Structures are given as C-alpha cells and as structure tokens.
Amino acid sequence: MLRPTYKHLSKDYAPFSPYSDGGVLIYTGRLFACIDKCADDVNDWKVSMNIPQGEHLIVNGNVYTKSTNWVDRDDGMNIYIGRQKPIETASVIAVIDSGLPEEIQLSLSADIPKLMVYFQERLGKLSGVKPTLFASYAKVEDRSSQGGTLPNQIFMHWNLNDLDKKVKDTKFINQTTWFFAHEVAHLYQRSKYGALYGESNQSWLHEGNADWLAALALLDLYPKTEEYVTEKIGRFKEHCVKGLTELTLMEAADEGQFGLYYTCGLLIHRAIDHSVQKKSNGLKNIYSLWNEFRQKVEQGNEKGSETFLALVEQYTSKELVIRIKKLVETRLSNPEDTLNRLIIDK
Ligand SMILES: [Zn+2]
Structure with missing residues (x-):
C-alpha cells in the first residue's frame, strides 16, 4: 500500500474548490506526495490528467481536452476542470463562476482589472504570463470564504448559502473589495525569481503590506469607503494590542494567531509609509520602498524582512527600525504604547 506523505507547503490552500456548474478548481500543491518521505531536493512532480468528455482543463492559461501532462513544481498551482470557458480580458484570464450573484461577478470583472492597473502604475508591470483569475462558489451551509495568490494566479472561493442576501449589504461589498485589493496586491510582491518574503513567522511583511496597500487603494479608488477603512484600522489596532x-x-x-500578521502588519506598514513620506517631503512612499526592495532581492540580497528592514532604515531612521524590531521580536508590557510610538513625529 502507498502511504502518501504530503509535502509541507508554505500556504495551506484547499485542495478542491467546487464551481456551481459542477466544475472544480484543483490545487495541485496538495497532491504532491512521495512514497515514503520527500527528500528536500524533490521539486519536480509529474502530473497527468484524463479529462472527461465535454469538459476541459485549464493549466497555465492553456485549455486542454482529452488528456494532458506537465511537470509541476514549488508550491504548485490551481487548475480548472469543467465546462466553463475562460474569458480573456486585457489584464487577466478569468474563470468566474456563473452562479455567483451578479454584483460579485460585476465587481470581479470591473474591480480586479481596476486594482491591477492601480498597483501596476505604482509597482510596475507583472513579469511573465497574464494572470488567471479563478472565482468559485458553492451554495452550501457554511460561512467561509478563501482567497489566495500563487505565481500568476489569483483565486477566491465562497462557501456560503446567503451570498444573494449579503451582496445587498454595503459593509459586505466593502469587505469584498478590500479582499480583492489584498489579493491583487500580493501579485505585485514578487520578483522575477519568486516571492520577496520569507518565513511564515515574518508574515507581517507581506500580509501587512497587502492590507496597507488595500487600504490605500480603497481610499483612492473608492472614496466612499473612507469610514469603513478608518473603522477597520481602529479594529486592527485593538486586535493587535490584545494579541501582543x-x-x-x-x-x-x-x-x-496568524491574523495578527494582518492587523499588526498593516500598522507597521502604515507607520513606515508615513515616515518615508515625511523624510522625503512626499517624494517617496511605501511603493518606492517596495520597488527598491524588489531590486535588491533581484540583485542577490536575501528575500525577507532582514533586507526589507535594512532599506527601511535607509528610507527612514534607525530609530523606527529598532521600534519595529521591538514590536516583532519581544514580549511587550504595553503593546498599545509601543504601537503609538511607531509613528515618530506625528
Ligand atoms: Zn494575504
């Protein structure tokens, strides 16, 4: 008997996300298995698929019928199998569940490209092939939704039965736009050699950045969300203080407590952004810093927070970096006070 030993993955995405017409998105990273133990240097996974008649398979933006095979690697990818035809737009190849409420479908096809243009203007064009957007919906008794990104892929799944009602609620729509902006921002956190961030205990770097960029994008592109954004940042602060x-x-x-990387992480990036702008008299901001961070990693510097914080020091001050490190690494007696001090010279 074969005992599949699953490869450890830096992210834990669901293996299957059903579409309401019977199609399914499969996350191949969950299928990587070795007979006994996976050696560290194993990173080529031969995958072959037989495709049922009348259905097709989408791999890397290409459509296949009957059968196909490929070599998968790293964290794997999402592949779609079903009857839904992909739609190619100027910015993405989209496979959007036709069972999703119209409001969400419209938002996906209008807001995602808008957000991509917004981040592209600030963080540069994505390298490589056009990303694929997968959005799936299962109308089931549950209350969960998940989103994520992989190289050139962005995906979201809703697992709930009252989405039709929810879309009438402004707060839910704002949340969804924030969720889209966060995921789109992740697409721009890569260099041509892969992700810019490191270990999972440093996730304040990419999750916090994606959330701060989501806040900026919402305020710029959807000014009506200002109250929502302000209120959310207030809640983030409470959550971060309590957690720390x-x-x-x-x-x-x-x-x-992974949620703390979003809440405390946003506050760290907000403080960095303020400080960079102040020191440069508004000439530079968080985007300038991330663009240079990407360059540094592409020049051979180590990915992750060490390289990032060295740049933060150049753009702001040693004092801010000491405060950030204190917030990240030490047990705090008064986290609220430490957080308030992050923004130097308010
Ligand atoms: Zn994220």
Missing part, C-alpha cells in the same frame, strides 16, 4: 499582550508577533504563526 499574550505573545510576540514572531510567535503568532506557531500559536495559531
């Missing part, structure tokens, strides 16, 4: 009274930010990944 119990553990350090570095420990959050192992302690099941």
